[in-house]
Amino acid sequence: MEEEHFEFSDEMLRTLESRVVYAPDEPDGLSRSVSRGSYFRTWTMSLFITAMLDNDSRSGSDYESSRSARQSTIASDCSLAPCASFCDAEASDHLLQDAVQQALPDIDLRARPSESLSCISDIWQCPHKLCGVSLNLLNLNFEQRGLVRKFSGSGTAMLVKNADGLVCLRNADPWKYMRYVDAIAWDHLGWHLHRVHVKFWFPHPENSYRGSPGWWWDDALLRRDGNLEREVTKLEMEHQQSMRNWMIDKTLSAAARKIRRARARLTHWRHQALTARRDIAHRMFGDQRDVIDVGLALVTLIREQDEDPQPRCYAEEIAYYRAVEAEWEAQPYARLTMQWSMPARFSLCLSSEIGAALRGTCGSQATRRSRLALHRHGLAIRQRDASMDTNIDPYTGEVESDTSSVMDVDVQPIPELAPDCADTWTIIGFAAQAVDILGLLHFESSHLEDAGLRCLIRGQGPDGNISYMWEHSNAKKILREKSMQGILARQNEEASRQEAPFTTASRVSVIRELDPTSAAQLESDAVEVMTSVWNSRRRNERTYLENTRRLNLAERVIKHWEHGSGWKRTQERSISRHLNSPSA
Known part of the structure; x- marks a missing residue:
């Protein structure tokens, strides 16, 4: 934010600089009728106006105010955790896909087997090269008939005998007929996957499809292969931890973005409030209004700004997401792996x-x-x-x-x-x-x-983690070098020294407000400073009068010297002798 310079009136400047104040009826002469109470009132109001219009680093904003401060990049304003819609891909997915490809190479399990048939008389053949199982729709074998009874719940719902006395599927509903063909074929493909500890699921043929087939590891079968089970378990645990870390990072980043957005809006509002205060003071000083009138008008404006609910809403939003950050940072699973305070350029592997x-x-x-x-x-x-x-x-x-x-x-x-x-x-x-x-x-x-x-390990930090830092093995020597490395090291050291500590108060912009506590403190400070300034002013006046008296006396002595005996002594000797002769 650019620093704005405000021009005060002459009366206010004289008061703040501890100079005498001219009376309204005597603008060009020194007023001897200005009482201590009037001077104190003007002094206090001048301090109040200065405090309300000040925007130094402590009472101003610590966040850059921009015209686009109200433009938010957050899609939702009320979401606590980040919204995410994704398909959870397990970390051990590549092992699962390798097992599926080994059992059924180059086969699309999500494709419907009935799509490869052109008519009812076609025969579905298992796509595996070494498997000779086939599905004759006009002559179902014993296992296929049992599977149809299992799906339909009865032996006559989907099974009929044709003119040749062979058992086949009922084709009254062609869509259900094709779904049962898919179910019989998918059940056979599931048998191939069962041999590699993979469980295959497909939609029930009685209802319309609402999803595609899926497959995953069969835990009961996976326990038979200890090595594969340990590898899958390890990858799944790593994946779960990465998902936890992802959720924590996304939640913290979302909360941080919303805090920055609220702070930007709060800073924008406070900048406008400060601008309004300066505008009213500038206009009134331009209309030749005195300090008291400007101060009273400023008090009225500040009270109107205090009733505005927007800054309170922004402050509550900041406090709310501060609590969200603290809650998610304290999750018990937030530190299931080694946490590093600095980014590592090499992957860490314990020996x-x-x-x-x-x-x-x-x-x-x-x-x-x-x-x-x-x-x-x-x-x-x-x-x-x-x-x-x-x-x-x-x-x-x-x-x-x-x-x-x-x-x-x-x-x-x-x-x-x-x-x-x-x-x-x-x-x-x-x-x-x-x-x-x-x-x-x-x-x-x-x-x-x-x-x-x-x-350099410094012990245990407040968060319970190991507190450490990386430094050069010969840091003192490098800091004294005149090389480019030494210059960069000194710049980095100075930047580290000037970093402000992270506190809640330092991250929220502050503007001075008018309240009874601050007004009482301002009054007490003004009384203390006013007493010192008034006494100093009186001493200065006495010193001024004494110096003036001595200067007047010195001026009279000089004039007497110039027009009296001093004038005679400065004349030429001959003239002086003539002036001193009796005849003269």
Whole structure:
């Protein structure tokens, strides 16, 4: 927002600069009739006008006001979470599709099998090359007749005998007839998918189609293949976590956008209010109105602005979405994976020995390196007690009842920090801190050590996460260098120093309002300053009178010297001798 300069009246400037005020009936002469009460009233009103028209960095706006501030990019104004309509694609979808392609290669399962038939006498053949099953619509076999009875609920609803004594489908309703052909063919394709642990679903032939066929993993069959089940479970858990993170990020970003929109509207309103205050003061000062009249008119305008409901609505909207941000940031599943405060340029992968030390997979023991890394930050590793029948989530620290987890190693504080090691796992998120510390150490030693960066771990932050920062291994030397790298480092350091702390008050623009509390404070401040200024003015007047008296005395002495004995002494010697002679 551009800074606007307002021109005050001469009376107001004289009052604010602690100069004497001219009386209205004596504009050109010094008024001796201005009382202390009148001067105080003018002084206080001048301070009030200055405060109400001021827009410095503390009482003005901290958000850029634009003409398009009311243009919102949010589709909905009342939605709490982001609106999303999408088809949930599982993370293990590629494994599922590979299994389907292996069982039925190059076959479109969503296509209707009846579309490949041109007449009733056609025979549907299984598209699998090694399968010889066929569907003769004029002669259904025993399994196909049983399937039709299962779908129709009776043996005569869709089954009839033709003139040759063969059982076939009833074709009174051609649409239902084609749907039963699809059902028989799809049921056979489902048998092929059943062999690869995939469950195939298709619409019921009794009703019109409202969707296409679908397929997914059969949990009961998937348990027979342990390796495939573990891989699918792992991918599904990662997908669920990514969906949680996506929902949290989208919700927080939507709330942030709505906060920015409300702040822009609030700033726009306050800018207009401040402009209206300046306009009325400018017009009244231009009409030669005194400070008291301008102040009273400004009070009336401010009270009218206080009754406007728009700023309160904007402030309530900001407070509401602040609460939404705080609620979603505190979700218990918001930190199921390692959270990094800075974007990483390399993918973080824990080394095998650190992973073995933390999880104890395959019965491997913690190595000396991982033990030293944990001991460096006040942690120790011990093997899990066989009597313990609960598991701990390695990311959230929550206790789980499932004993089939791969978590076989317990991370505990050293005895000096926590003597009661049996209750260590009751600390929520303790294992997550250990994961963060080990990951940061690995990230530093394996990826960024060659780049000259080191990780400075400062402890646990207010949010419960590990607080850390990346800095140059020789930062002091670089800050003193005269190279381009040193210049950039100093600029970055100075920018970091000047960053204002994040507070709710600092993000909401502020405009000074008129209320009894602020008016009383303004009056008390004005009385204090006025007393000091009045006393200083009186002292200045006494000093002025004393200096004037001395200057007048000095002027008389100088004039006497110039026109008296001093004039004689400045004449030439001959003239002076003539003037001093008796004859003269």
